[in-house]
Amino acid sequence: MLEKKLKKNYFLIVTPAILLIFIFLLLEKNNIxxxxxxxxxxxxxxxxxLSASTSTIFPIWYKLxxxxxxxxxxxxxxxxxTSLQNRVTITTxxxxYWIFPAYMYQLQEIPMLLIAFFAIYALYYYYPSKRRIEMEKKTFRINPD
Structure with a gap:
């Protein structure tokens, strides 16, 4: 149940960003x-x-x-x-979304790569998989459902 709720929140936030990336790429391809x-x-x-904060610092801070x-x-x-997991999932x-201001302000290649790296790291590492949730339950001594 927790896994489904977290995945729903995760995809509600990530899906529009992925669609925006494709729209930006399509516009750029058409020279717009x-x-x-x-x-x-x-x-x-x-x-x-800000990118580093939302992908690494805030999740650690919430846990602490x-x-x-x-x-x-x-x-x-x-x-x-549950509150912790929800906060971490939404934040990461x-x-x-930090990719968009970086793209729109034409940041140089290295900063863009760092921002993309932080985004990919957060999306991968904090994806609400059953394995990660179980690992965190053990860490915080939560009884299995």
């Missing part, structure tokens, strides 16, 4: 380019930091907050665990 003046180093840095909150408890409640799925 949607972009703004060249983005500078500051903009590149900001987008890379849950651990700190439940420091004295031996087990984590299933509701807290949004990491793909």
């Amino acid at each position: 380019i949607l972009n703004f003046p060249l983005g500078g180093k500051v903009l590149s840095t900001v987008i890379i930091i 907050l849950l651990i700190k909150k439940l420091k004295n408890n031996k087990k984590v409640s299933f509701d807290d665990f 799925a949004f990491s793909i």
Whole structure:
């Protein structure tokens, strides 16, 4: 049940981004380019930091907050665990959207590759598979369903 809910949220967020990528590629192929003046180093840095945050930093931070909150408890409640998984799934799925401002501001190749790397990492690593959910249940000492 948790896996289905997480996958639904995941695909509700990721599917429009993938469609947008195809639309951008189609527009570019037809020489219709949607972009703004060249983005500078500051903009590149900001987008890379935001991309890294949504793909790696925030999920770790959410887990640490849950651990700190439940420091004295031996087990984590299933509701807290579900809330954590939902937050992590939604946050990491949004990491793909940083590709669009990077593309529209014509960032250089290396920053674009970093942003794409963070997005692919988040989409792959935090995909709500049964195996990952079971592994996290063991980590947080959640009883099997």
